[in-house]
Amino acid sequence: MSRGGLPNFDSFGSCRLRSAPSDDGIAESPLLLRVVGCHGGETPKHRTSAFLLDDRLAIDAGSLTSGLDLPLQYKLEAVLVSHAHLDHIRDLATIADNRAHHGCKPLIVAGTVATLDVLKRHFFNGLVWPDFTAIPSKKEPTIRYKILKPELRVEVAGFGVRAIAVSHTIDTSAFIVDKNGASVAYSGDTGPTVRLWEVLREERDLRALLMEVSFPNEEQRVATLSGHHTPQTLLPELKKFAKPQDLPTLLYHIKPAFQAKVETQCARLKGVNLTVLRLEDQLLL
Ligand SMILES: [Zn+2]
Numbered sequence: 001m002s003r004g005g006l007p008n009f010d011s012f013g014s015c016r017l018r019s020a021p022s023d024d025g026i027a028e029s030p031l032l033l034r035v036v037g038c039h040g041g042e043t044p045k046h047r048t049s050a051f052l053l054d055d056r057l058a059i060d061a062g063s064l065t066s067g068l069d070l071p072l073q074y075k076l077e078a079v080l081v082s083h084a085h086l087d088h089i090r091d092l093a094t095i096a097d098n099r100a101h102h103g104c105k106p107l108i109v110a111g112t113v114a115t116l117d118v119l120k121r122h123f124f125n126g127l128v129w130p131d132f133t134a135i136p137s138k139k140e141p142t143i144r145y146k147i148l149k150p151e152l153r154v155e156v157a158g159f160g161v162r163a164i165a166v167s168h169t170i171d172t173s174a175f176i177v178d179k180n181g182a183s184v185a186y187s188g189d190t191g192p193t194v195r196l197w198e199v200l201r202e203e204r205d206l207r208a209l210l211m212e213v214s215f216p217n218e219e220q221r222v223a224t225l226s227g228h229h230t231p232q233t234l235l236p237e238l239k240k241f242a243k244p245q246d247l248p249t250l251l252y253h254i255k256p257a258f259q260a261k262v263e264t265q266c267a268r269l270k271g272v273n274l275t276v277l278r279l280e281d282q283l284l285l
């Protein structure tokens with residue numbers, strides 16, 4: 001993906017689908033990123049985190065039913081769950097229900113042991129919501145859990161997937177998803193962290209980083225306490241990557257109340273390559 005110039009975050013215009021150029025070594029079959037939800041809160045104009053890759057693999061489930069029509073809900077093969085906070089898991093409940101009625105294949109719900117344990121004990125626990133690993137039957141269930149061991153690459157829905165631990169208030173993973181040698185990274189909810197950058201620096205063909213930023217600089221105290229970034233912590237963080245200006249960095253998880261302020265402050269950051277993601281964006285990476 002190429003993106004020129006700061007700070008005009010609206011330069012994608014109304015059609016934000018970009019064709020990857022074919023003459024600069026970019027793989028023939030790029031990854032299609034569909035933004036379903038990209039905010040750190042919800043209003044009728046903001047949806048919580050959920051992204052699709054090639055319409056097969058979801059990263060987080062904050063808005064998989066509020067933001068997707070049924071055919072796309074049915075088409076999904078797997079969901080990577082970065083952590084168990086409600087804004088990232090909530091629509092697992094409703095997508096399981098919808099898929100159960102349609103008789104879909106089991107939806108793989110992949111995450112670390114700690115994340116899946118919270119889902120089993122506190123979400124799909126037969127009280128808050130039914131245990132869809134046993135509906136309609138244990139043999140052919142609506143959802144199936146898949147444990148991701150830290151930094152171990154496994155195949156999920158035809159992609160290579162690695163979970164990298166990041167720094168939040170509960171067990172949280174970043175993800176690196178690869179296909180045909182190209183990869184895309186997703187930060188998960190995190191404040192300043194170390195290991196993710198070490199791993200990303202080793203990537204040979206990293207197409208983009210979906211990166212969280214939640215609060216404006218004035219809210220640094222709450223951002224630090226809650227394990228999130230402000231623009232002023234984002235900049236030194238991105239500079240841990242060798243050439244941040246060459247890494248398309250797609251910002252998400254801005255809190256709706258602070259949307260304009262965070263965007264203004266991010267637009268002032270120099271030496272980085274930032275785009276604020278919007279609902280319904282479709283990007284070829
Ligand atoms: Zn969180």
Ligand SMILES: [Zn+2]
Nearest residue numbers: 085087088189
């Ligand atoms: Zn969150």
